[in-house]
Amino acid sequence: MNKSFVDRSVQTAATPRRVALLFAALFQAAFLFPALAAPNPQAAPDAAKIMQDVYQQNTSRDMTLKATLDVYDKQGQMLRKKFVLLRIGSLGDSKTLVRFTDPKEIRGVELLSLNQRGANDRQWMYIPATDRVRSVAPRERSERFVGSDFTYEDIAEDPLDDFTYRLLSDNELIDGHKTFKIEATPVSADSSQYKYIYYWILQDVPCIVHAEMYDQDGHEVRTMHGTQLKKESGISGFRHIEVNSVADGTHTVLTIDEAHFNTGLSPDLFTSDALGKPAPAIPGSETPSDH
Numbered sequence: 001m002n003k004s005f006v007d008r009s010v011q012t013a014a015t016p017r018r019v020a021l022l023f024a025a026l027f028q029a030a031f032l033f034p035a036l037a038a039p040n041p042q043a044a045p046d047a048a049k050i051m052q053d054v055y056q057q058n059t060s061r062d063m064t065l066k067a068t069l070d071v072y073d074k075q076g077q078m079l080r081k082k083f084v085l086l087r088i089g090s091l092g093d094s095k096t097l098v099r100f101t102d103p104k105e106i107r108g109v110e111l112l113s114l115n116q117r118g119a120n121d122r123q124w125m126y127i128p129a130t131d132r133v134r135s136v137a138p139r140e141r142s143e144r145f146v147g148s149d150f151t152y153e154d155i156a157e158d159p160l161d162d163f164t165y166r167l168l169s170d171n172e173l174i175d176g177h178k179t180f181k182i183e184a185t186p187v188s189a190d191s192s193q194y195k196y197i198y199y200w201i202l203q204d205v206p207c208i209v210h211a212e213m214y215d216q217d218g219h220e221v222r223t224m225h226g227t228q229l230k231k232e233s234g235i236s237g238f239r240h241i242e243v244n245s246v247a248d249g250t251h252t253v254l255t256i257d258e259a260h261f262n263t264g265l266s267p268d269l270f271t272s273d274a275l276g277k278p279a280p281a282i283p284g285s286e287t288p289s290d291h
Contacts (some may be wrong), residue, residue, distance in 0.1 A: 010133065010134065012285065013215070015120050015218065021283075025084060030179040035121040035147065035170075037238075045167055045170060045180060047166050047167040047180075047182045047183075048164075048165045048167035049166075050180055050182060050201060051128065051160060051163075051165050051182065051184070051199075052208075053157070054201070054208060059090075061261075062086070062087060062088045062261070062262060062263060062264070062265040063085075063086070063087045063259070063260070063261050064084065064086050064258075064259070064260040064263060064265065064290040065084065065085040065256055065258065065259055065260075066082075066083075066084055066089075066257045066259075067081065067082070067083055067084075067085060067255060067256050067257055068080060068081070068082050068254070068255045068257060069081040069082070069146075069148050069252055069253070069254055070253040070255070071147055071148050071149070071250075071252045072250060072251050072252065072253075073250055074159055074248065074249040074250055074262050079103075079147070080102070080103070081100060081102065081103065081106065081146065082100070082102040083098055083099060083100045083101060083253060084098075084099045084101060085097070085099075085267055085281060086099070086100050086269060086270075088265050088267060088270060089115075090216040093116060094115050095112070095113070095114050095115070095267070095270035096112070096113045096114050096270075097110060097111070097113075097269060097270055098110065098111040100146065104233050106146060107123070107128070108126070108128035109126065109146060110125065110126040110276065110278070111123060111124070111125050111135065111136075111145070112124045112125075112126075112271075112272060113276055114270070116276045122135070122151075122235035123136035123152060124136065124272040124274040124275060125137065126160050127277075129164070129267070130149050131276065133275045133276065135272075136152055140152055142193035147290060148243075148276070149205075149222065149243040149244065149245045149248075149250055149252035150252060151193065151222075151250055153193055153194075154243075155183070160181075161187070162186060162187055162188075162192070163185060163186055163187060163192075163197075164181050164183075164185050164187060164189055165183070165184055166182065166183045166185070166247060166282070167180060167181070167182055168181045168182065168183055168198070168269075169181045170203070172200065174202075174209050175209065175227075177202045177203070177204055177205070177209065178202075178203045178204065179201055179202055179203060179210075180200070180201045180203060181198060181199070181200050181201075181217070182200075183196055183197070183198055184197040184198075184199060184200045185190045189216070192248075193215065193216075194214060194215065194216075194221075195214050195215060195216045195217070195218055195233075196214050196215050197211060197212065197213050197214070198211065198212040198214075199211050201214065205229065207226070207228070207229060207237070207238065209225070209226050209238070210223070210224065210225050210226070211223065211224040211225075212224075213275060219246075221245065221246055221247065222243060222245055222246065222247050223243070223244045224241060224242070224243050224244075225239045225241070225242050225247065226238030226240065226241050227241075227242075228240040232259045232260075232261065234281060237259070238256075239256040240253070240254070240255055240256075241253070241254040241255075241256075242254075
């Protein structure tokens with residue numbers, strides 16, 4: 001592997017530069033691509049109701065994901081990163097902790113996101129190399145997270161009412177499935193790096209299968225696409241998600257390796273004071289390898 005590619009990613013982790021629906025993904029709703037409740041075929045589809053069902057489908061009290069990020073630069077070189085994602089609460093009104101376990105250069109890097117309806121997202125990051133916790137400033141929302149194609153905003157699970165929604169079509173096909181195409185626009189222009197987002201939601205097995213993000217100038221900057229739909233504890237989601245940065249020519253593949261629900265995560269894990277401190281054993285957080 002090219003050493004300069006590794007060094008760039010480590011530098012990014014040590015001096016955080018900026019990933020949203022999917023680390024909502026990441027992360028927000030797009031990051032996890034949760035399934036929707038099936039819409040009533042007799043009723044006219046309502047965009048806000050469809051998106052509300054995306055957020056409300058996952059009724060678990062807490063969630064633990066063990067996942068892998070394969071990050072590709074524009075030359076096609078890949079760097080693999082592994083992490084555990086913990087969440088308590090519901091999508092859009094939750095506390096989320098991302099803890100990296102591999103490679104060793106970024107092992108122990110943590111990102112805490114607090115998402116509350118009616119309030120701006122708050123995020124803190126812990127860097128083992130400096131042994132300090134720092135808050136993530138609003139201006140960093142569009143920056144890459146640990147060198148991936150996700151941004152900090154993508155991880156933050158924006159509340160449902162931070163956006164307005166409009167149904168654009170109900171007959172486009174993606175991967176052979178009929179979809180709803182929905183446009184999401186931030187209520188406040190300064191609350192998001194995106195001017196608008198397009199979501200495609202499957203109608204037969206209703207899930208967000210694809211998303212496109214556009215910057216404030218209306219240029220497409222990022223796409224997300226989900227495959228490998230699986231169900232765990234009655235909750236459906238795509239286990240393979242690819243994110244592409246259009247202008248940069250880079251992409252990141254997120255694979256959900258394990259998913260655990262309702263394991264009794266302690267709220268004490270989700271405070272800025274707990275970052276960098278020894279934590280109790282949790283599902284999916286086995287000791288990482290040294291390679």
